[in-house]
Amino acid sequence: MSRIAVVTGANKGIGYAIVKDLCREFDGVVYLTSRNEERGQAAVNKLKKDGFNPKFHQLDITDDSSVERFREYLKETHGGLDVLVNNGGISFMFDAPETFPQRVAETLRVNYFGLLRICKALFPLLRPHSRVVQVSSSVGHLCKIQGAELKARLASRELTEEELTQMMRNFVDAAAMNTHKEAGWPNSSYTVSKVGVSALSRIQQRAFDKDPREDIVVNAVHPGSVITDMSGKLGTMTPERGAQAPLYLALLPKYTEIKGEYVWHDNTVMDWVNGEVKTFRPDSPNLY
Ligand SMILES: NC(=O)c1ccc[n+]([C@@H]2O[C@H](COP(=O)([O-])OP(=O)(O)OC[C@H]3O[C@@H](n4cnc5c(N)ncnc54)[C@H](OP(=O)(O)O)[C@@H]3O)[C@@H](O)[C@H]2O)c1
Secondary structure: OOOEEEEOOOOOHHHHHHHHHHHHHOOOEEEEEEOOHHHHHHHHHHHHHOOOOOEEEEOOOOOHHHHHHHHHHHHHHHOOEEEEEEOOOOOOOOOOOOOHHHHHHHHHHHHHHHHHHHHHHHHHHEEEEEEEEEEOOHHHOHHHOOOHHHHHHHHOOOOOHHHHHHHHHHHHHHHHOOOOOOOOOOOOHHHHHHHHHHHHHHHHHHHHHOOOOOOOEEEEEOOOOEOOOOOOOOOOEOHHHHOHHHHHHHOOOOOOOOOOOEEOOOOOEEOOOOOOOOOOOOOOOOOO
């Protein structure tokens, strides 16, 4: 039976580069998924021209029926899944016309709730020794949250997925009423969405540790400051370089000790609870 890898939001940017690397290094079938059929097929065709052979499937992480179709397809065609890279995401440009509450609702809808939807749908298909990579960000580090109470709750080993998800909903509601800052949240929808993703990975690993399926591992990763559409092409690294740490985590060997961690783009395991993120040049465009 073939091993199966899936990357979300892979028609461009870091996701596309991760697919390319997996085609080279993963011993199995690689799925490039995209919410838009045409853009996804075009990306697959481009890779085929370069000698790679990914498969394509449509997948919009915000759409229940799209996710359900993909889950059924995977189940029927392959019976399971071995590598899942949750890469798809959005970030509003600074000059976007949307109001702050609109940005918050949409960013959380895609980056947190969309990713969670994929996990709920596909985790039951994961086989023993599966690797899950949650693409977070430098701003997905806990140090980006100011409120002491929020920080303590997010860091708690007792935090459940339901409680975390309710905290994300509370942020959306607080942003709509402009009370998010007094509640201890930062003034950035993207930051909260990625802190949510990092916190979720820790909770998910605790569940995998008790799972009868052996050695399933999930980690969150900051891929670096990468030159993509999302960063307005202002990053410092190529998408190929940005794919490096996600690839490393997707291919972690059997019985790895690196699990439930927050990993930097140079593959260093960071202290998410008590540490700080590595500093950037003050003029760096790194906000992602
Ligand atoms: N670039 C950076 O410096 C940086 C730094 C830290 C973290 N990240 C993270 O890295 C990941 C990839 O970002 P990138 O820089 O490569 O951005 P990008 O070039 O804008 O690519 C984002 C991808 O996500 C897809 N996507 C958006 N909404 C989706 C949905 N509802 N369902 C499925 N796919 C969806 C996009 O599809 P469309 O083409 O259809 O829009 C696109 O393929 C993101 O999670 C981002 O937050 C990036």
